[in-house]
Amino acid sequence: MSEMSFILTITSDPLPGIIAAVSTAIVDLGGNITETNQHWDRPANRFFLRVAFVGPEGLTVEDVEEALAPTVDKLGLDLKVVDAARPPKIIAMVSKFDHALLHLLYQIRVGWLRAEVAAVVSNHEDARRIAEHEGIRFVHLPVTPETKPKQEAALLDLVEETGAELVILARYMQVLSDDLTRKLSGRAINIHHSFLPAFKGANPYKQAYQRGVKLIGATSHYVTADLDEGPIIEQDVARISHADTGEDLVAIGRDTESRVLARAVKSHLERRVLLSDHRTVVFAK
Known part of the structure; x- marks a missing residue:
């Protein structure tokens, strides 16, 4: 039985x-x-x-x-x-950097992350080969200022059609509209290529390199209308030294981003994350 x-x-x-x-x-x-x-x-x-x-x-x-x-x-x-026996459905969004997406797919394949990828969505064609190799539906939604409302509506239709419980911005380099973030409140997770709240804005690794930092990090948080200000789910840092170049920081950073996003997604899908105003309660296993 x-x-x-x-x-x-x-x-x-x-x-x-x-x-x-x-x-x-x-x-x-x-x-x-x-x-x-x-x-x-x-x-x-x-x-x-x-x-x-x-x-x-x-x-x-x-x-x-x-x-x-x-x-x-x-x-x-x-x-x-x-x-809990039913793998939750997710939608992964990606632009040109594919490291975070590939890490998610690997962790699903080996069973550490229990989820069914309903679709990979991108504003570029680069990730199509990854999705097709994994047998996952690929949806190309190129975004311009003129097409953005239509494309965001298409994303919401896809969420409803597939029954996806979570939208993951796996280095998706488009800012979501306030309306979309409200509709996906608590159901969209982003990975930020920095240890928030430091070195915000463009080229965080360049800023870190110029400042001679000894730690770099990544932050995964829920998406809100306040850019990069959503409730934080998971963070981590990696130690670096004066001998590391800017390119080294990018490589180390991408590895950290991938791991942090995967842990945040796992915590969310296992219902370990509960919201307390602008903060999160994350129950460890």
Whole structure:
């Protein structure tokens, strides 16, 4: 008899009895908790809970939601439940730099990242051969100031058509409109080629090289209307020295970007990231 696997997340006021009520409901369903994480953000006065559990064959998301409905209503919980056995669908967007896309595809291939790539979208043709080699749908949406509204509408249609849960900007070098970022709020992740909030703007590696830095980094964050100001999910740095050239920094930076983006995507898809105003709560495994 096969088990069903679920992940539930809760955001609420820090009220007593939440964990007990959730645990009791899971037990009553015949479930067994495999992992639990919780955090009380005291400055924001918000409580965050993530519970992974397995249940008997035939148990559905709707069953779990129904079992928790009285607690949700009583305590005013923001509850989300997903079927953890189903690989989430994603759309990857890329321009000409393909390192972050290739790393994502590799991590999916080896099973470290559980996802189904519904499409690769690009404003250039360069990534077509990568998508076709992997058997992934490629959508070419060239962007100009005149075509941008039409192309963004086409992207939203693609998200709806494929049922994609996440749009990944894997070095997609176009600024999304405020309207699109609002519609994709909490469902679009970007990789920034710098350790925010430092060396913003153009040529961050050149700025870092000219300043003689000893660390460079990358930042993955949710996309918002405020350019490069979205809630940060994941960051990392790489140590460099005076002997490294500007080209070395670019190579090291691309490696860091790829790893940081993959970790951010994994955390999001495993429902480990919960928003607390402009910050994130990221539950480690």
